[in-house]
Amino acid sequence: MASNHSVTLDTINPKILECEYAVRGEIVTLAQKLQQELTENPDSHPFDEILYCNIGNPQSLGQQPITFFREVLALCDHPAILDKTETQGLFSADSIERAFQILDQIPGRATGAYSHSQGIKGLRDTIAAGIEARDGFPADPNDIFLTDGASPAVHMMMQLLIRSKNDGIFCPIPQYPLYSASIALHGGTLVPYYLDEATGWGLEISELMNQLQQAKSKGITVRALVVINPGNPTGQVLAENNQRQIVEFCKNEGLVLLADEVYQENIYVPDKKFHSFKKVARSMGYGERDISLVSFQSVSKGYYGECGKRGGYMEVTGFSPEIREQIYKVASVNLCSNISGQILASLVMNPPKVGDESYESYFAEKDAILSSLVKRAQQLEEALNSLEGVSCNRAEGAMYLFPRIRLPNKAIEAAQSVNTVPDAFYARRLLNATGIVVVPGSGFGQVPGTWHFRCTILPQEDRIPAIISRLSEYHKGFMNEFRD
Amino acid sequence: MASNHSVTLDTINPKILECEYAVRGEIVTLAQKLQQELTENPDSHPFDEILYCNIGNPQSLGQQPITFFREVLALCDHPAILDKTETQGLFSADSIERAFQILDQIPGRATGAYSHSQGIKGLRDTIAAGIEARDGFPADPNDIFLTDGASPAVHMMMQLLIRSKNDGIFCPIPQYPLYSASIALHGGTLVPYYLDEATGWGLEISELMNQLQQAKSKGITVRALVVINPGNPTGQVLAENNQRQIVEFCKNEGLVLLADEVYQENIYVPDKKFHSFKKVARSMGYGERDISLVSFQSVSKGYYGECGKRGGYMEVTGFSPEIREQIYKVASVNLCSNISGQILASLVMNPPKVGDESYESYFAEKDAILSSLVKRAQQLEEALNSLEGVSCNRAEGAMYLFPRIRLPNKAIEAAQSVNTVPDAFYARRLLNATGIVVVPGSGFGQVPGTWHFRCTILPQEDRIPAIISRLSEYHKGFMNEFRD
Structure with a gap:
């Protein structure tokens, strides 16, 4: 049955066709499909969850929001409770004060x-x-x-x-x-x-x-x-x-x-x-x-x-x-x-200061997150550097590691034979084998002939060992399969 | 002193220059200036506040948010309080339930x-x-x-x-x-x-x-x-x-x-x-x-x-x-x-239903707002239609009246002599005389040779009589000044 659609790939703005966005691209679509399959049948894959390391989205991986920030947001969303007695039992004094200050600015x-x-x-x-x-x-x-x-x-x-x-x-x-x-x-x-x-x-x-x-x-x-x-x-x-x-x-x-x-x-x-x-x-x-x-x-x-x-x-x-x-x-x-x-x-840009009621808990939350990120970055970096053909610069900042993988020629040929960019080939197999979602380096650009992937350092600390072992095992299997 | 700026009106994207957005255009910039002057010196103008009737922004003019919606938003912003006893004293039972439902969907x-x-x-x-x-x-x-x-x-x-x-x-x-x-x-x-x-x-x-x-x-x-x-x-x-x-x-x-x-x-x-x-x-x-x-x-x-x-x-x-x-x-x-x-x-798209704890207060809030808007629309429409040379279709819906003003030739000439579109000339003088901000019809497009302005029906009900009298007085003065 023919449809009446006048909007086709030939008639839309060609700039849209040119645009690519790998961070939410093909690999993520595949991940969503696998997740759906896992929901329907937990035994459908050799892993029991999808680990989204494709995007800097800390709270999706269990990072908790900073309490003070959320207190202020909640109070500004529903200022009617600001004057109620119960509110003082639920919210810190400085979050109430800050909410009043902000409301006065609006x-x-x-x-x-x-x-x-x-x-x-x-x-x-x-x-x-x-x-x-x-x-x-x-x-x-x-x-x-x-x-x-x-x-x-x-x-x-x-x-x-x-x-x-x-x-x-x-x-x-x-x-x-x-x-x-x-x-x-x-x-x-x-x-x-x-x-x-x-x-x-x-x-x-x-x-x-x-x-x-x-x-x-x-x-x-x-x-x-x-x-x-x-x-x-x-x-x-x-x-x-x-x-x-x-x-x-x-x-x-x-x-x-x-x-x-x-x-x-x-x-x-x-x-x-x-x-x-x-x-x-x-x-x-x-x-x-x-x-x-x-x-x-x-x-x-x-x-x-x-x-x-x-x-x-x-x-x-x-x-x-x-x-x-x-x-x-x-x-x-x-x-x-x-x-x-x-x-x-x-x-x-103006978090609690020394002396504010929330300061200690705020600082503890912040410090726990940042010092844990340091550990996770180091552990993952070390693990990646221990893999055959992989080298990884240190994560001095941001939320990512971007290891280089020296893919064997056989792997490159195998990728080409299915019309896939070699690092996407690597990333897709990684996802299918382990449930770990990373973004192929080709989505970010790289020196031609080099291959990478981007992996966030955001999974919670207690998950890192399992991720490292799954990733390492996959990588070894991959190299064994394709080693020249 | 010459500057090093390489970005000039001649070198930016010309589409940006073509773009116009009257709802936040020149008149609003003038209004912000007058408001600043009023803050610095309350006697600087023949009115004591700026009434923003330029934009459909109900809460800026005193409309209160629907309580149930804000309760749910606050709870979703700070889910840590959902289980606390004090929360039951501050929030309706169905807002708590709804917040739980929504969190379960995330x-x-x-x-x-x-x-x-x-x-x-x-x-x-x-x-x-x-x-x-x-x-x-x-x-x-x-x-x-x-x-x-x-x-x-x-x-x-x-x-x-x-x-x-x-x-x-x-x-x-x-x-x-x-x-x-x-x-x-x-x-x-x-x-x-x-x-x-x-x-x-x-x-x-x-x-x-x-x-x-x-x-x-x-x-x-x-x-x-x-x-x-x-x-x-x-x-x-x-x-x-x-x-x-x-x-x-x-x-x-x-x-x-x-x-x-x-x-x-x-x-x-x-x-x-x-x-x-x-x-x-x-x-x-x-x-x-x-x-x-x-x-x-x-x-x-x-x-x-x-x-x-x-x-x-x-x-x-x-x-x-x-x-x-x-x-x-x-x-x-x-x-x-x-x-x-x-x-x-x-x-x-899914507000409280009959039987929910919040339903009655929700319905009362909603009904009060909508029935007040009906009244305000009618009062303003009637007042506008009573003015010399003004005709105004009824507001069957939305938030605006769009009266047509038959401007005297003298007014049109006076506008042209200061390089201003006639309805913008009318609107600017209205603002300067009364503090009321409306948007000239030319910002929306109109049949060539006709002139209009858009005025929201959003000022609170108790303000409408004063707005009507300020507007009417201004209009009479305008017509007396420019009548052919």
Whole structure:
């Protein structure tokens, strides 16, 4: 029976067809299918659950939310209970106080109203103060645009900057596929710069210069440079000196610096520290007139991991008032981001302080999460490095390991014979054998001829040994099957 | 001092420059400035507050949220209190029960995790059941895409359908500027069809046929038809027979029907009823293979008015599996919509039922809001119709009045002499004189040479008399100043 559909793959926006998003791609669809099969028949597979290590989604793997944050959110959702006696038995005194403070910042205390298109002014004040405290340089609440997670902020900037295929955006390779997807959706060109795996995913300015020349020779105007620090999927934390070089490069070449800083609280090694690009630029003496800089932050990462709340912001500096007005207009078309996410963004930038009633429990929760992540990162890294043909840089930050796998030629041929990219072939078999979901390196980009996968460090600590043994066993079997 | 900015109005995406969004445009920027001045000096203007009648934002004007909804949201935000004794003193029994039910539908009870890209499956089940109960026709949870309010859903469909300037989207004129803005941002062409003010903003099929021919003769392929029912800014409710004609037209012409049904609960006249376009299509015997149909719903409107929560969904029917996959992919790039908004969307489609502990208070709250809106609509409509040169169709639904103002030639000339569109001239002077913010008709589109403004019916009932007298006094003064 013929259908009347006028919308076909031939008649939709071709940019949509070009867009790819591996983090929720084919492997995840397969995982959902296996999960369904397990629900229907627990014996249908050689494992009893699917372990989603494909995405930085801590609470889906059992991480508990920070109590103070949730107390404040609940009170702001239902302010009618704020004055009740029972509330004092259920909530900490400082969460009640904070909820009152936040409600006072919302016109009419209306948490159910659209806010200012950039977000509630009082919350932006709090966030700006938090940035200032972090960086030691001033931050302006009018530079803050609150968004539903970082993704819409990234889209907004891509939409602003990309006019055509001839506009290029510098992205690290490997990169987080939000960037490649967003550039494809907006019809621009991704200009790659390769991170050097041998030096712990180092970023070389010479590589940037080379790639810029190549892009120019192809008629591409590079508009902006995306840098992800701490790195996703690569987990490195940039040295401050390296950051200075990047700032200098962007300034000299007139590139907008798009700094993905959503993992700023996820640092796992004592020898590395997070420095925001704004702090680095300001400490070099560069101000509003010298460099256009956007910093993205999210409530989904850090120790809080509140992915489902879709809170985040971008701090937009170094643009002319006319351009700011255009960004404001685009933000206005979607009215505002969700208020719970806005509140949470203000909380993560201004958590309980020493002396507050919640401080001790807050600090204990935060510390337990972060120190456990350090352990998990180390255990997984070590295990991966012990496998034949696998080498894995350390996770200095973020939430991922990105091991390189030297696949035997036979495995590559076997993959090609079923029209599959070799690392996807590896990842799919891993899923089918163990229930562990990882994302093939090809979804992030990698030096041609090298193969990787991204695996989060997020399963709870007591699960790590089982994961390691399942992964190791699978890998050994795979190598035995395909060893050249 | 020259700046180093490489991003200028000449080098950004020109589609952004083309985009306009009057609901948060120039007049609102002026209003924010006046509000700031009033804060600094309460005597700086001849009024003591700004009344935002520019946007359907009920809670910003004092409408209280529905208690049951907020109870459930608070409990889902902080499930740790669900088992506590004090909680039973603070929350209704059915809100506690509902929170448990919802948590059971969320994998791992993790309200802080990213969900499935379309939204939590259990919540989609609830929504589908609600649609089924509303329409009497089956609804499939796999057709539901939960979104951060309706706006991102509209953008998603525009992004899918628009390839170039040669792709056209039918929009009513007057229209809600989200549509014109989204079409501009995605580089398509808005193909207008004019609603007939004389017949209560009637929609004539002959007008659609004419405009379709004109568009075709210009080389434009019309891909979809937007219909807003109840109407925004026009407030009419379509008759079922008229809806049938529209379905027939879209089916015959192979157009996707994009049905903005966010005001489905806002009907103020006994002789009109809301019928979803899906129900109408199905009752005509048209199924999946006959017509591609997308229905948009939002938690921001109705009697709930939870704008700040950014919840909503689209129900997508009549597309092939390959196209569905593309829509899913685009939804995945933003991971998921915020979970509180998802929960709220399930609540509005499944509110308390007779017999539930909250039912009586829920019903009383809902009824008070809706019956007050009826009164406010009538009072404002009557007042507007009593003004010289003003005629106003009744608000059968939605949240707006859209009066026509016959401006004297002198006023039009005065506007032109300051390079201002005449209805914007009227609206700006209204704001400066009274603090009342309305949106000029030119922001929505109107028959050339006619002038209107959109004013919400949302100020609280006790404020309406003062608004009417301020508005009437201003209008009289305006007419006296400019009468020909």
